[in-house]
Amino acid sequence: MSLLKIGIAGLGNVGEEVAYQLIKGFRVQKNLFKFELVAVSAKSKNKKRKIDVSGIRFFDDPLKMACSQDIDVIVELIGGDEGVAKKLCFTALENKKYLITANKALIAKYGKQLAELAEKNNLFFSFEASVAGGIPILKLIREGLIVNDITELTGILNGTANYILSEMEVADKGFEEVLADAQKKGYAEVDPSFDIDGIDAAHKTIILSALAYGKMPNLEDLSIQGIREITLNDIKYCNDLGYKIKLLGNSLISKDLNGKEELFCSVKPWLIAKNFGLSNVSGVINAVQIESSLAGPVMITGAGAGGEPTASAVLADIVDIANGTKLFSFGRNSYDIKENFKTTPYREKYKFYLRLNVVDKSGILADLTSIFKDYNISIESVIQKSNQEDKTAELVIITHKASNSVLEDALTSIIKLDGIITKPVCLSIYS
Amino acid sequence: MSLLKIGIAGLGNVGEEVAYQLIKGFRVQKNLFKFELVAVSAKSKNKKRKIDVSGIRFFDDPLKMACSQDIDVIVELIGGDEGVAKKLCFTALENKKYLITANKALIAKYGKQLAELAEKNNLFFSFEASVAGGIPILKLIREGLIVNDITELTGILNGTANYILSEMEVADKGFEEVLADAQKKGYAEVDPSFDIDGIDAAHKTIILSALAYGKMPNLEDLSIQGIREITLNDIKYCNDLGYKIKLLGNSLISKDLNGKEELFCSVKPWLIAKNFGLSNVSGVINAVQIESSLAGPVMITGAGAGGEPTASAVLADIVDIANGTKLFSFGRNSYDIKENFKTTPYREKYKFYLRLNVVDKSGILADLTSIFKDYNISIESVIQKSNQEDKTAELVIITHKASNSVLEDALTSIIKLDGIITKPVCLSIYS
Numbered sequence: 001m002s003l004l005k006i007g008i009a010g011l012g013n014v015g016e017e018v019a020y021q022l023i024k025g026f027r028v029q030k031n032l033f034k035f036e037l038v039a040v041s042a043k044s045k046n047k048k049r050k051i052d053v054s055g056i057r058f059f060d061d062p063l064k065m066a067c068s069q070d071i072d073v074i075v076e077l078i079g080g081d082e083g084v085a086k087k088l089c090f091t092a093l094e095n096k097k098y099l100i101t102a103n104k105a106l107i108a109k110y111g112k113q114l115a116e117l118a119e120k121n122n123l124f125f126s127f128e129a130s131v132a133g134g135i136p137i138l139k140l141i142r143e144g145l146i147v148n149d150i151t152e153l154t155g156i157l158n159g160t161a162n163y164i165l166s167e168m169e170v171a172d173k174g175f176e177e178v179l180a181d182a183q184k185k186g187y188a189e190v191d192p193s194f195d196i197d198g199i200d201a202a203h204k205t206i207i208l209s210a211l212a213y214g215k216m217p218n219l220e221d222l223s224i225q226g227i228r229e230i231t232l233n234d235i236k237y238c239n240d241l242g243y244k245i246k247l248l249g250n251s252l253i254s255k256d257l258n259g260k261e262e263l264f265c266s267v268k269p270w271l272i273a274k275n276f277g278l279s280n281v282s283g284v285i286n287a288v289q290i291e292s293s294l295a296g297p298v299m300i301t302g303a304g305a306g307g308e309p310t311a312s313a314v315l316a317d318i319v320d321i322a323n324g325t326k327l328f329s330f331g332r333n334s335y336d337i338k339e340n341f342k343t344t345p346y347r348e349k350y351k352f353y354l355r356l357n358v359v360d361k362s363g364i365l366a367d368l369t370s371i372f373k374d375y376n377i378s379i380e381s382v383i384q385k386s387n388q389e390d391k392t393a394e395l396v397i398i399t400h401k402a403s404n405s406v407l408e409d410a411l412t413s414i415i416k417l418d419g420i421i422t423k424p425v426c427l428s429i430y431s
Numbered sequence: 432m433s434l435l436k437i438g439i440a441g442l443g444n445v446g447e448e449v450a451y452q453l454i455k456g457f458r459v460q461k462n463l464f465k466f467e468l469v470a471v472s473a474k475s476k477n478k479k480r481k482i483d484v485s486g487i488r489f490f491d492d493p494l495k496m497a498c499s500q501d502i503d504v505i506v507e508l509i510g511g512d513e514g515v516a517k518k519l520c521f522t523a524l525e526n527k528k529y530l531i532t533a534n535k536a537l538i539a540k541y542g543k544q545l546a547e548l549a550e551k552n553n554l555f556f557s558f559e560a561s562v563a564g565g566i567p568i569l570k571l572i573r574e575g576l577i578v579n580d581i582t583e584l585t586g587i588l589n590g591t592a593n594y595i596l597s598e599m600e601v602a603d604k605g606f607e608e609v610l611a612d613a614q615k616k617g618y619a620e621v622d623p624s625f626d627i628d629g630i631d632a633a634h635k636t637i638i639l640s641a642l643a644y645g646k647m648p649n650l651e652d653l654s655i656q657g658i659r660e661i662t663l664n665d666i667k668y669c670n671d672l673g674y675k676i677k678l679l680g681n682s683l684i685s686k687d688l689n690g691k692e693e694l695f696c697s698v699k700p701w702l703i704a705k706n707f708g709l710s711n712v713s714g715v716i717n718a719v720q721i722e723s724s725l726a727g728p729v730m731i732t733g734a735g736a737g738g739e740p741t742a743s744a745v746l747a748d749i750v751d752i753a754n755g756t757k758l759f760s761f762g763r764n765s766y767d768i769k770e771n772f773k774t775t776p777y778r779e780k781y782k783f784y785l786r787l788n789v790v791d792k793s794g795i796l797a798d799l800t801s802i803f804k805d806y807n808i809s810i811e812s813v814i815q816k817s818n819q820e821d822k823t824a825e826l827v828i829i830t831h832k833a834s835n836s837v838l839e840d841a842l843t844s845i846i847k848l849d850g851i852i853t854k855p856v857c858l859s860i861y862s
Contacts, residue, residue: 021725026578032764128575134726136575143574144559144567147457147746277732280711294452294743295565295733301708302729312725315578324757333463 004322005070007039007097009062009088010077011049013307014102014129015042018075018314020051026315033322041065066091073098073321075314081105093117093125100317102129102310108203108219111210115334125329126317131204132157132286134309135302136316141211141290142331148292150212152252154430157204157267159284159304160188160195161227161247165269166282169239174232187284197226198247198267205249205267208288210330213253215341217265222343225268229425234355237383237396243271243353244279245427252346262344270430271353278430349401351380351429354411359419360386360393367417368395375410377402392421404428435753436501438470438528440493440519441508442480444738445533445560446473449506449745451482457746464753472496497522504529504752506745512536524548524556531748533560533741539634539650542641546765556760557748562635563588563717565740566733567747572642572721573762579723581643583683585861588635588698590715590735591619591626592658592678596700597713600670605663618715628657629678629698636680636698639719641761644684646772648696653774656699660856665786668814668827674702674784675710676858683777693775701861702784709861780832782811782860785842790850791817791824798848799826806841808833823852835859 006022008015022037040053041062059065066074066088074092076099078085085103092099093114101107107114107127118125128138132155141150156162160182167178179196182188194200202222210216227247238245252264272279277299281287286304291297303309320327330337358364365384372379383396399407411424437453439446453468471484472493490496497505497519505523507530509516516534523530524545532538538545538558549556559569563586572581587593591613598609610627613619625631633653641647658678669676683695703710708730712718717735722728734740751758761768789795796815803810814827830838842855 017725021578027580027724032759134723135729136571139570139575140567143751144570144747145743146750147452148743149458275711277708277711280706280708292565292743293458294448294739294746296740298566298731298733300729300731303727308725309727312576312579312723315725316575319577320574324755326755328463 003034003036004072004318005036005038006073006075006318007041007065007068007071008037008075008077009041009065010079011040011042011053012077014310014314015075015077016049016051017307017311018077019053021311021315023051033319035318035322039065039068039071062088063091066097067095071097073100073318075318076101076103077314079103079105081109086110089114090117093121093123096121096123098123098321099125100314101127102314103127104130104200104203104207108206108216111207111330112216112334112337112339115329115337118329119334124321124325126320127207127329128317129310129313131207132288132302133159133304133306134312135286135288135300135304136313137208137288137300138211139316140298140300141208142327145290145292145295145298146331148294150290150292151254152291153205153208153212153250153288154278155204155208155249155288156246156278156281156286157201157249157288157304158195158247159286160192161198161201162281162286163187163284164196165227165230165235165245165247168232169235172232175228175230196228198224201247201249201267205251205265208249209251209263209265210337212251212290213263214330214332214337215253215261215263216337216339217263217341217343223266223268227269230269233394234425237355238271238353241381241398242274243429244274245269246272246278246281248278248430263341264346265343266346269427271427272430276430346404349403350431351401352399352407353427353429354397354399355425356395356397356414357421358393358395359421360391361419364417364419365395368414371410371413371417372399375406377406377410398429434465434467435503435749436467436469437504437506437749438472438496438499438502439468439506439508440472440496441510442471442473442484443508445741445745446506446508447480447482448738448742449508450484452742452746454482464750466749466753470496470499470502493519494522497528498526502528504531504749506749507532507534508745510534510536512540517541520545521548524552524554527552527554529554529752530556531745532558533745534558535561535631535634535638539637539647542638542761543647543765543768543770546760546768549760550765555752555756557751558638558760559748560741560744562638563719563733564590564735564737565743566717566719566731566735567744568639568719568731569642570747571729571731572639573758576721576723576726576729577762579725581721581723582685583722584636584639584643584681584719585709586635586639586680586719587677587709587712587717588632588680588719588735589626589678590717591623592629592632593712593717594618594715595627596658596661596666596676596678599663600666603663606659606661627659629655632678632680632698636682636696639680640682640694640696641768643682643721644694645761645763645768646684646692646694647768647770648694648772648774654697654699658700661700664825665856668786669702669784672812672829673705674860675705676700677703677709677712679709679861694772695777696774697777700858702858703861707861777835780834781862782832783830783838784858784860785828785830786856787826787828787845788852789824789826790852791822792850795848795850796826799828799845802841802844802848803830805844806837808837808841829860
């Protein structure tokens with residue numbers, strides 16, 4: 001049982017908790033493995049923390065820590081897909097350190113390159129904490145379901161967005177108000193864009209696709225739609241119709257008629273029927289549903305963020321190092337990972353939810369339904385709510401199954417109609 | 432990359448699927464690991480199977496297979512906690528073979544002894560398939576949540592029982608009729624006792640307790656109650672009251688006032704509020720909910736039985752061997768596993784559901800409520816349904832929170848009342 005010497009770069013919520021657990025010691029492993037926190041690097045050395053780091057070597061420059069002789073493992077908890085975090089990770093592996101990171105943006109962009117370097121130097125490199133916080137989803141795919149072909153992944157991957165959507169319903173408040181509350185409570189960043197515009201969920205969806213299929217689409221190539229346009233009314237209409245709105249990351253692989261693999265990949269809000277498992281995942285909880293060839297559908301839920309859950313994932317990776325685990329980071333040789341894998345527009349037909357704000361005048365519904373008829377889209381149900389004060393109305397339409405492209409064409413015609421006030425909100429219905 | 436030579440004992444549903452996958456080859460690993468199915472043992476050599484075993488060494492006696500020189504891994508899929516399965520497992524480890532088994536009864540009884548032998552001989556020994564079929568729940572506890580203290584496990588661990596309870600509601604049929612249907616479909620054994628009387632779920636609960644806490648209670652010491660007494664009416668009353676009935680295995684560890692560890696462990700039907708995750712797990716699906724110190728609550732659901740899901744778990748264990756995984760079977764040294772760990776009667780207070788069949792005469796409700804008053808148990812709601820034909824009535828009572836022991840005392844008095852026709856059904860409400 002040799003001693004594993006650990007250096008942590010970044011002492012935010014997660015870094016502080018990892019350091020605390022390493023100093024305090026944790027379940028089971030005291031008599032099996034020996035860990036020592038030997039170095040830390042953070043912006044401020046003297047900030048008040050729940051741990052005393054005064055006896056531990058402090059590096060102002062994390063890159064110097066990554067070059068230090070007597071460190072075995074670098075834990076990167078700085079964040080960001082470029083800059084010092086990127087340099088630190090490459091430097092650590094070049095200097096033959098094991099590397100653990102929670103940095104989803106970096107892995108989504110440079111995961112393959114880092115894995116190549118780790119393999120070249122025969123080093124364990126893992127990033128369990130980068131997706132779904134305390135849920136050991138990467139290990140589940142990489143090891144637990146290793147013999148399965150995975151065909152689809154669907155996840156509630158961003159706790160902030162899920163909290164906002166849940167809280168709008170619970171508190172009966174609009175998007176902006178709930179977002180402001182969430183920012184006050186620390187559930188949302190001052191600049192909430194990564195979370196509510198779907199970027200964070202997209203990074204995680206890319207990492208899951210790499211683990212499951214060995215295919216990494218580019219962020220720029222993903223269809224990404226956030227939750228800013230969802231109103232409290234949308235949530236209420238959907239509730240009445242038997243649905244919840246959830247921001248889902250989805251990644252689906254299949255073969256076209258010529259046997260060529262196609263990857264469908266998106267982040268967007270979906271309607272989910274209330275009897276579906278994912279619809280019951282509320283608040284800051286994350287969930288991932290996996291379609292697998294032998295085990296069938298497997299779903300796992302748990303805390304997607306926060307210091308303790310994320311530290312749990314970081315520390316599990318550290319234990320894997322101590323245990324001599326030799327698995328590849330993405331469950332396969334890095335040369336088997338296809339970067340820049342082109343995504344294909346979804347071909348499957350879905351039911352759609354449309355909400356339109358219109359001038360409340362006669363004939364508008366007739367104009368709309370006639371467009372739907374032209375595009376051969378049948379309507380399942382319509383709700384019309386008129387506002388006498390400003391002579392406007394909200395129209396909610398649920399379509400029967402239609403293809404995305406046909407619906408988009410219909411929407412292009414609808415937007416041109418006289419009496420349409422704002423861009424229609426259009427969400428697919430998950431089934 | 433050395434070749435791992437595998438022998439399978441037992442070619443039922445699961446064994447056949449494991450053999451099929453090994454012959455066919457499966458995802459990812461072809462270029463990383465090399466497996467070869469070199470021997471099988473089964474009752475009948477010539478039974479028609481989806482695999483051709485004619486070119487593979489056949490052993491009439493699986494014990495001889497376990498002694499064979501050129502086999503590295505024995506996969507035991509015979510079943511049963513004594514007899515040939517037990518002999519085979521011990522013989523395999525004594526002969527320095529890696530051992531993989533799906534045998535929950537055997538692990539619940541001899542898991543510690545087998546783990547000791549495996550450790551002595553420095554062999555990987557695992558049994559992922561023994562709990563919750565295709566769900567990699569043991570790996571999740573043993574590795575994914577390794578740094579967490581686990582305080583409670585609750586699971587829907589028997590697919591047959593869960594199918595029967597779900598199907599009674601869906602098909603609007605009584606217990607006996609649904610059981611007979613399930614037997615016809617192959618979802619239930621000809622002798623269904625292990626599944627519907629809770630024994631199978633108890634084996635799995637014991638294994639989970641060993642993994643999570645290192646404590647193994649005896650089967651005989653567990654509080655076990657099956658689902659035979661649940662009627663279609665019970666399911667309907669509960670549905671009206673906002674609950675589902677689920678057979679749950681539960682294992683809970685805490686410390687008493689003197690800091691001594693206490694284990695609460697049971698298998699019984701519970702009422703679960705419909706907004707709780709576990710209540711939505713229907714049919715043959717299994718689920719396990721884990722309360723952990725850092726990651727918080729984690730829940731995983733998936734197929735709990737069947738050839739393919741169970742084979743997925745067996746094969747994941749085989750890949751772990753090929754990968755040189757060195758983890759202990761129960762996530763700790765076997766000498767840290769406490770066998771025969773005494774369970775403690777549940778002390779926590781719960782709400783209870785009671786269904787009583789009574790003679791429909793005046794005064795019976797007064798008698799009942801007076802007993803509840805004597806025992807200081809308050810009543811939350813009462814439903815009374817009279818049957819004019821035979822002058823009987825069903826009384827359904829939901830109590831406020833009360834301790835198990837007080838409720839049992841009250842029941843003892845209730846049973847003695849004049850007009851009580853059958854033993855009351857009493858279920859706790861999960862919260």
